[in-house]
Amino acid sequence: MLLVVIVLLLSLAAILNTQREPSTIIINVNGQMIKTIAANPASPDDLMIPKAVAEQALNTQIGWQKSGPLPKGIYYRDQVAVLMYHHLSEKPMPQFPWVLSVDRFDDQMNLLKQEGFHVINMAEYREFMLNNGAVPDNAVLLTFDDGYESFYKLAFPVLQKYGYTAVNFVIVSTIDHPDPNSVPKLTWEQMREMKHAGMGFYSHTYDLHHYGVVDAEGGQRPAASALLYVDDENRNEMNVEYYSRVTRDLAKAEQRLKEELGNTDSAIAFPYGSYNDRLLAVCDSLGISLTFKIEDGINTRADRNAARINGGSETLTAALTLDQMKHIDLPMELTLNNQKVNMVRNSPEMRKGTLMVPFHQLCKDLHIDMKYDPKRRIVELIHMDAGA
Numbered sequence: 001m002l003l004v005v006i007v008l009l010l011s012l013a014a015i016l017n018t019q020r021e022p023s024t025i026i027i028n029v030n031g032q033m034i035k036t037i038a039a040n041p042a043s044p045d046d047l048m049i050p051k052a053v054a055e056q057a058l059n060t061q062i063g064w065q066k067s068g069p070l071p072k073g074i075y076y077r078d079q080v081a082v083l084m085y086h087h088l089s090e091k092p093m094p095q096f097p098w099v100l101s102v103d104r105f106d107d108q109m110n111l112l113k114q115e116g117f118h119v120i121n122m123a124e125y126r127e128f129m130l131n132n133g134a135v136p137d138n139a140v141l142l143t144f145d146d147g148y149e150s151f152y153k154l155a156f157p158v159l160q161k162y163g164y165t166a167v168n169f170v171i172v173s174t175i176d177h178p179d180p181n182s183v184p185k186l187t188w189e190q191m192r193e194m195k196h197a198g199m200g201f202y203s204h205t206y207d208l209h210h211y212g213v214v215d216a217e218g219g220q221r222p223a224a225s226a227l228l229y230v231d232d233e234n235r236n237e238m239n240v241e242y243y244s245r246v247t248r249d250l251a252k253a254e255q256r257l258k259e260e261l262g263n264t265d266s267a268i269a270f271p272y273g274s275y276n277d278r279l280l281a282v283c284d285s286l287g288i289s290l291t292f293k294i295e296d297g298i299n300t301r302a303d304r305n306a307a308r309i310n311g312g313s314e315t316l317t318a319a320l321t322l323d324q325m326k327h328i329d330l331p332m333e334l335t336l337n338n339q340k341v342n343m344v345r346n347s348p349e350m351r352k353g354t355l356m357v358p359f360h361q362l363c364k365d366l367h368i369d370m371k372y373d374p375k376r377r378i379v380e381l382i383h384m385d386a387g388a
Contacts, residue, residue: 039351
């Protein structure tokens with residue numbers, strides 16, 4: 001069994017490395033062979049090719065530019081802002097600016113409603129991200145980290161007052177094994193009660209919310225994303241050891257959330273917002289398709305690793321917190337013959353001066369079947385009229 005796990009993890013690492021390497025592919029368009037460079041050549045869904053080549057192969061005009069201005073009161077459209085919180089307190093705690101007072105939180109929730117923001121739940125967010133679902137203008141997802149009991153005692157009543165829902169990314173081991181000497185955490189019973197009322201609970205890892213040693217000098221990095229130091233062997237973890245360690249932890253978190261709460265979907269917020277390609281690959285292998293980091297920004301469907309704006313700072317007024325969502329740059333927009341394309345997996349990106357575009361997504365929008373053989377690196381476009 002161990003050998004099978006090692007082989008699978010090595011294969012995962014090999015796929016990850018292949019995904020990053022550019023390659024040459026052939027596109028067969030009604031017998032005409034077009035040779036081109038490509039990114040993500042191992043995955044048909046993620047295949048990216050130069051914009052000029054895509055226009056030639058699909059006989060269409062592709063645009064990539066900022067979207068036009070929006071009507072007054074609409075700050076963003078077809079996107080989701082994710083607000084992040086941690087711990088709440090009954091009164092302000094100036095010595096802990098990351099702890100938000102419940103009155104300040106209430107002010108934020110009230111202002112969200114007054115300013116025309118629309119709080120969505122995780123099911124709506126998932127549909128938007130994974131199934132091309134629609135969201136209202138000025139859509140907001142509310143998230144909390146760490147599973148503090150203050151979510152139940154302080155945040156939950158405020159959320160119910162405004163008819164809002166939120167999700168909490170819990171450190172599952174601290175729920176299973178509460179520490180009486182630390183800040184109180186949620187219980188499974190409290191989470192079941194709140195889930196029945198519309199709240200959601202997801203993974204903040206099982207037990208990887210800490211820093212681990214990464215070198216002989218004792219330097220530390222977030223344990224979920226770092227190759228840890230093996231002291232008695234004077235070396236860092238190998239990739240296969242890292243994959244095994246992190247996979248076991250994230251899988252255990254998913255198992256416990258399913259056992260206690262009946263979760264049928266998955267999401268994770270990375271501890272300290274730290275991640276890399278290895279950690280994203282582990283999430284993919286476990287079917288955790290929605291991930292969250294710590295970074296300012298508004299998310300499109302292509303932002304599966306979502307940015308989150310910090311709403312939990314006591315140093316900012318409610319108005320200043322919301323201003324982070326009201327004054328954003330207009331998003332980039334992908335178009336086909338001047339018609340917007342809803343990007344599902346990948347956004348166009350510049351690589352060595354060449355604009356690469358998501359080829360599979362463009363084919364789908366043009367109702368062209370794409371058959372791709374990643375081993376032979378050959379794309380065939382099916383059901384395409386010769387005169388198209």
